[in-house]
Amino acid sequence: MLYSKYEWRIREAAPTITERLAHDLSLPPIVASLMASRGIQSAEDGRKFLYGTFELTHDPYLMQGMREAVPRIRKALEDREHVLIYGDYDADGVSSTSLMIHLMRYLGASYDIYIPHRSNEGYGLHNHALDWAHQQGVSLVITVDTGISAVEQIAYANSLGIDVIVTDHHEPPEVLPEAYALINPKIPTCPYPFKGLAGVGVAYKLAQALVGDPPEEWLQIVSIGTIADLMPLTGENRVLVKHGIESMRKTRYEGIRCLLEVSGIHVEQVTAVNVAFSMAPRINASGRLDHAGRAVTLLTTEHREEAERLAWELDGLNKDRQQVVENIVQEALGMVQNRWGGQEIPPVIVLAGEGWNVGVVGIVASKILERFYRPVVILGIDPETGNCKGSARSIPGFDIYAALLTCKDVMDHFGGHPSAAGMSLHRDRLEAFEQGLHRYAEDALEAEHLIAVCEADLEASLSEVSVPILEQMEQLGPFGMANAVPKIVFRDVVIKDVRKIGKEGKHLKLRLQQKREVIDAISFGWGHLADILPVGSAVDVLGELSVNEWNGSRKVQLMIQDICANYQQVFDYRGIKEPIREIQRWRAELEPHLRCPAVRSAVVYAKDSHPEIKSQLYDMCLWVYDRNAGIVPDNEIAASGSQEEISVLFVLDVPETAEQLAAFMSAFHSVPNIFMLHPTRNLRERLQIPDREQFKKLYVSLAGMTSAPMPEIEVVTRLQKQTSLSSRMLVKVLDVFEELAFIQRDQGQITFVPKPEKKPLDASRHFRELSDLADMEQHLLHADTEQLTQWMTSRTKGVS
Known part of the structure; x- marks a missing residue:
């Protein structure tokens, strides 16, 4: 039995609504069903969703603070004041800063930009940066994607005679800064109808207020920041990003064109998914491992050679970032094992390491969350000062920003959203910080919150999907947060071919068949599953469809997100070399898929056949064949446990007698997964x-x-x-x-x-x-794999 990683919840679409949408909008039933499952109830709503334009956006002057900000900026332009654009180092901050540069150029302003260094300075507005701005003659600071929490810093700017206009989209604190103007749709008193704008979206609304009808190509920058910052692609964001992606397909921005090319993306075919998984990581890598200014220059340069150089530099930084992340993830996993190995993992995981690059701790937190499905905080410790900077990632139903609020007394600084946040504190306060989060989680987290859920849009058969159908599905894009790429469940598909692909066999490629239909499927990072997906296995898969183009041929391809087999499985590895080492590898790699912690893993072998087993597999249930009893426990874990709870059984030797076989089958008749690892015998x-x-x-x-x-x-x-x-x-x-x-x-x-x-x-x-x-x-010993599997399955079903 191959367990799914997630609990699959399939949205239900009312058949009557699906039929009405299909008829009124001339859509295939599967596309109409996808729209209905996303809450679209009428043809009118469907037309707005599919074809909505700028009439669905809102007047920028509905945003609180806009009527104060615009005259102040125009005065600065008239008086030739020197303006400072103060941004952030993530992709949204880079996009916001880049958009403001385009705006300043368009307006002919005198301006400078400042983005703090992630590792050396950290997030937010800093007094030393304001001192520098004052020395440069700056009299107006416009923040983008930051500033809403900078109460003390803005007070300091005021004392220097510098006016500050804040444009931000982060959660506002209880006490707001006394800025010249605060523009943030999340301020409780702000009447702006749409609250989901990214930092770059708020900056764009300011640009709209200043110039009326900004150049369409600015929406390319808006798209990048909105997608990268995981903002919902609904409402106004959907319109902005949709038009931004369409503009990007014919972009004149050299930086965007070069970044797409370096990412291996055809400019004319770029999608929001490409932006999320190819462009955004490279832009973010600039601020994580170097300085975000390099990415800003890329998005604003007008020179092809400079754009090419910077795009390749960001690509190199991204590769370095991937290796740094992998190293920290392995260290973090080791910490989890050392702290809680064999025990229940706490409801919030807090891990801190000396020298961990604070530019990537957010990515590490996401990967640890994915592994254990709990809110995670990862902090890098400066070994000289003891200062910690970290990032948090959370699960649905647990507001990490609210959790941090309860611990604000032990932190120097924090900010963020319900799903992601950042913080800084001294290592001496780590224990109090962790305990505070645990206390909050005890009240806020319920058992159902800790169940990883994947929402699928519908079930379908392979015969229902084709290239033309997928092309019509693309009308539902741009895809991203709150409008995900459709996830579809295909049941009882048979594996016709299985291969590990990519560097070190890290990825999985399958060929799946259902009746006469065949489809290729890819799963990134799941190459290890090839060991437990033998040809001929019937599985259920959940994934996203795409069109794969190769040598002029276009075929439907499935990107697998999850997979399961809901029946007992027997894996034929007879005669394998070094079976004990393979057992250790499988348990480490396949635990989430086989649910085989040590106490639920059993090994059966002949007495004295493997003298090293007790030292290497000491934490597992060990059983040996016995002439009288048939089979007996060979360590305390096996003696005190229950065979009914065993989830995976490794057979290292065959029984010597039929009585031993009967005892073996009786003891382990309900085990969902059996690995046959015993030696073969000469014919x-x-x-x-x-x-x-x-x-x-x-x-x-x-x-x-x-x-x-x-x-x-x-x-x-x-x-x-x-x-x-x-x-x-x-x-x-x-x-x-x-x-x-x-x-x-x-x-x-x-x-x-x-x-x-x-x-x-x-x-x-x-x-x-x-x-x-x-x-x-x-x-x-001598049957082929199919015969062995059928025989073992029939024997285990025949006993109880």
Whole structure:
């Protein structure tokens, strides 16, 4: 049984609404169903969703603070004041700063920009930066994607005679700064109808207020920041991003064009998904490992050569970032094992490490969250000062910003959203910080919050999807937060081919079949699953569809997000080298898919066959075959546990007798996954199921040899020449003849009994055991994988 990573919840679309949308909008039923499952109830709503334009956006002057900000900026332009654009170092901050540069150029302003260094300075407005601005003659600061929490810093700017206009979209604190103007739709008193704008979206509304109808190409910058900052692609954001992506397909911005090319994306075919997974990480890498100014220059340069150089530099930084992340993730996983190995992991995971690059701790937090499905805080510790800077990522239903509010007394600074946040504090306060989060989680987290859920849009068959259908699905884009790429469940598809692909076999490629339909499928990072997805397996898959183009051919491809097999599975690894090492690897890699912690993992083997097993697999349930009891526990974990709770069984040796097989099957009849790792045996030693005619011929052959004693080895040699039976089989035959008193054995000599008492063959215990043992070995040692699987499955189902 292959367990799904998530609990699949399939949205239900009312058939009547689906039919109405399909009819009124001339859509295929599957596309209409997708729209209905996303809450679209009428043809009018459907037309707005599919074809909505700028009439669905809002007047920028509805945003509180705009009527104060615009005249102040115009005055600065008239008086040739020097303006400072103060941004942030993430992709939204980079986009916001870049958009403001385009705006300042458009307005002919005198301006400078300032973005703090993530590692050296940290998030937000800083007094030393304001001192620098004052020295440069700045009299107006416009913040983008930051500033809403900068109460003390803005007070300091006021003292310097600098006016500050804040444009931000982060959660506002209880006490707001006394800025010249505060523009943030999330301020409780702000009447702006749409609250989901990114920082760059708020900056764009300011640009709209200043110039009326900004150049369409500015929406390309808006798209990047909105997508990268995981803002909902609904309402106004949907309109802005949709038009931004359309503009990007014919972009004149050299930086965007080069970044797409470096990412391997055809400019004319760019999508919001490409922006999220290819462009945004490279832009973010600039601020994570270097300085975000490099990415700002890329998005604002007008020179092709500079754009190419910067795009390749960001690509290199992104590769470095990936390696840094991987190293920290491994350290963090080691910490989890050391702190809570074998124990229940706390409701909020807090991990801190010296020297961890604070530019990537947010990514690390996301990966640890994905592994354990709990809110996670990852902090980098400066070993010299003891100062910690970190990022938090949370799960649905747990507001991490609200959780941090309860710990604000132990932090120097914090800010963020319900799902993601940043903070700084001293290492001496880490324990109090962690305990505070745990206390909050005890009240706020329920058991159902800790169940990873994946919402799928619908179930379908492979025959329902095609390239034309996918092209119509694309009308539902741009896809991103709150308007995800459609996730579809396909049930009972059969694996026709399985391969590991990519560097070190990290990724998985499958060929799936359902009736006559066949589809290629890819799953990134799941190459290890190839070990437990044998050809012929029937599985359920959940994934996203795309069109794969290769050599002029366009085919539907499935990007697998999750996979499961809801039946007992037997994995054939007979004769594998170093089985104990493989057991350790499988348990480490496959635990989420097999749910096999040590106490739920069992190993069965022959006594003394693996002397190293107790030192290497000491934390697992160890069982050995026994001549009398059939099978017995070989360590305390096995003795105190229940076989009913075992989720995976590793078989290192075959039973020696049918009784041992029966005991083995009885003990582990309900185990969902069985790995057969036992050695194979030479065919020359093969046993055959006894045949009465065969025994009759052997009896005649023995009679024809001599009634005088003869060495048993010579008897076996002569019989081998007359038959195709193995020497091992012939020794078993002699055991039967001896039990029936057809021969006598004495000190290695055999004597034929001329006129024995007539007895039926099945009166011999050895004959019956030989039949059972030959049948057992035929399947365990010599059958092909399909036969072995069917035999094991039928045997386990036949006992209880």
